[in-house]
Amino acid sequence: MQMETNFLIPFFTIFIQLMATHVKPQIIESQLNFPTCPATDPALNYRPVIGIVSHPGDGASGRLNNDSDVSYIAASYVKFAEMAGARVIPIIYTEPPEIINQKLNLVNGIIFTGGWSKKGLYFEVVKGIFEKVLEKNDAGEHFPLLAICLGFELLTMIISKDNNILEEFSASHQASTVQFVENIKFDGTVFGSFIMCEGAYGNSNFDNRQLAMNCFLQVSTCAAKEDEYTLSCDAKSSCAFHMIGFSFPFVALPFLYIIFGQYKIYHLFSLLEFGISPEKLQANNDLCGFFRVLTTSVDKKNKVYVSSVQAQHYPVTALQWHPEKNVFEWGSSQIPHTEDAIQVTQHVANYFVSEARKSSNNKPATSKVLDNLIYNYSPSYAGKVRGSFEEVYLFTPRPTLSSL
Numbered sequence: 001m002q003m004e005t006n007f008l009i010p011f012f013t014i015f016i017q018l019m020a021t022h023v024k025p026q027i028i029e030s031q032l033n034f035p036t037c038p039a040t041d042p043a044l045n046y047r048p049v050i051g052i053v054s055h056p057g058d059g060a061s062g063r064l065n066n067d068s069d070v071s072y073i074a075a076s077y078v079k080f081a082e083m084a085g086a087r088v089i090p091i092i093y094t095e096p097p098e099i100i101n102q103k104l105n106l107v108n109g110i111i112f113t114g115g116w117s118k119k120g121l122y123f124e125v126v127k128g129i130f131e132k133v134l135e136k137n138d139a140g141e142h143f144p145l146l147a148i149c150l151g152f153e154l155l156t157m158i159i160s161k162d163n164n165i166l167e168e169f170s171a172s173h174q175a176s177t178v179q180f181v182e183n184i185k186f187d188g189t190v191f192g193s194f195i196m197c198e199g200a201y202g203n204s205n206f207d208n209r210q211l212a213m214n215c216f217l218q219v220s221t222c223a224a225k226e227d228e229y230t231l232s233c234d235a236k237s238s239c240a241f242h243m244i245g246f247s248f249p250f251v252a253l254p255f256l257y258i259i260f261g262q263y264k265i266y267h268l269f270s271l272l273e274f275g276i277s278p279e280k281l282q283a284n285n286d287l288c289g290f291f292r293v294l295t296t297s298v299d300k301k302n303k304v305y306v307s308s309v310q311a312q313h314y315p316v317t318a319l320q321w322h323p324e325k326n327v328f329e330w331g332s333s334q335i336p337h338t339e340d341a342i343q344v345t346q347h348v349a350n351y352f353v354s355e356a357r358k359s360s361n362n363k364p365a366t367s368k369v370l371d372n373l374i375y376n377y378s379p380s381y382a383g384k385v386r387g388s389f390e391e392v393y394l395f396t397p398r399p400t401l402s403s404l
């Protein structure tokens, strides 16, 4: 038996080789019928790195670390950037300015996080980084900034050069909705992937619900045509997504603009205590010249605040709400975790990182990037000690890393 089997092996080998040569052309033929992957765009940087600025404190009211100059980044912001295909370098605000500047040259975009600190070193560092963001863009490098909650407030103060411009609102721990400003082009903004119906905006006849629905249906068909293979599924769900939430009526705001629609299923989680009303923003020449208002929202006392803005001439987006919490934070029962809330997070993360891919800064030394990536640090489980976040990265004033 043993000998017979050995004797057969060469025949099997020849048979398999024959099969292989025979089968090969068929494989190639069927591959040809498959859609090919789109070519990579040489203008884009597919290895984007996002800098996230740390905030004073430990993010857990001293339960993790009481040092007066400890700072933290909630891991939800890190994961938010990671989920859209970026890596993160923490910009530790207590580090010397030279180090911060060198880190800015390693990244392709910046996130200013939520928090409470509005003065002192933290304010100055955020202001300095914001100025650098504008400088880089002015010099021709696409360098996006996403400012969330406190970040929005700080930008409002910095741009208006008025540290008392913010007003008090009661939107703390409120899951809310956004109302879109009429006559705004949402293309290229953070809402571009949510709202695909350009025709609807700026159309004065756009005044009935049916039209809105038809329009969104049309758009989802277009989207499906454009890229059948990746979007057919997506288009269906986003169609439902758009239609369910659409409601009227119009609300007129004095001399500003008309809010024309509201997406009820837009889950945004706001920790807002300070903000700015549309009237106040419009009355400030600096703010008005820098930003255009994309959405407003209503606080618990029915007071309207500006909830999303986009810079007119820079890739700078500021949100008074927390896109990152829907997916990653569990500390408050108010944080929505429904599927469409999760999609909101995913849309915003994808938008921001796609902006970062346009950054031409793709030449930093690999070793410097690796030395500074967030992977050099370990997060602490703050949720268990009733911190504001599930996980936080803590930074001591003199980090042992940063071999810049």
Ligand SMILES: *[C@@H]1O[C@H](CO)[C@@H](O)[C@H](O)[C@H]1NC(C)=O
Pocket (backbone or CB within 6 Å): 062, 063, 064, 065, 066
């Ligand atoms: C910080 O200080 C508070 C109040 O003194 C104390 O309860 C807490 O245990 C301290 N936290 C740490 C991490 O030492």
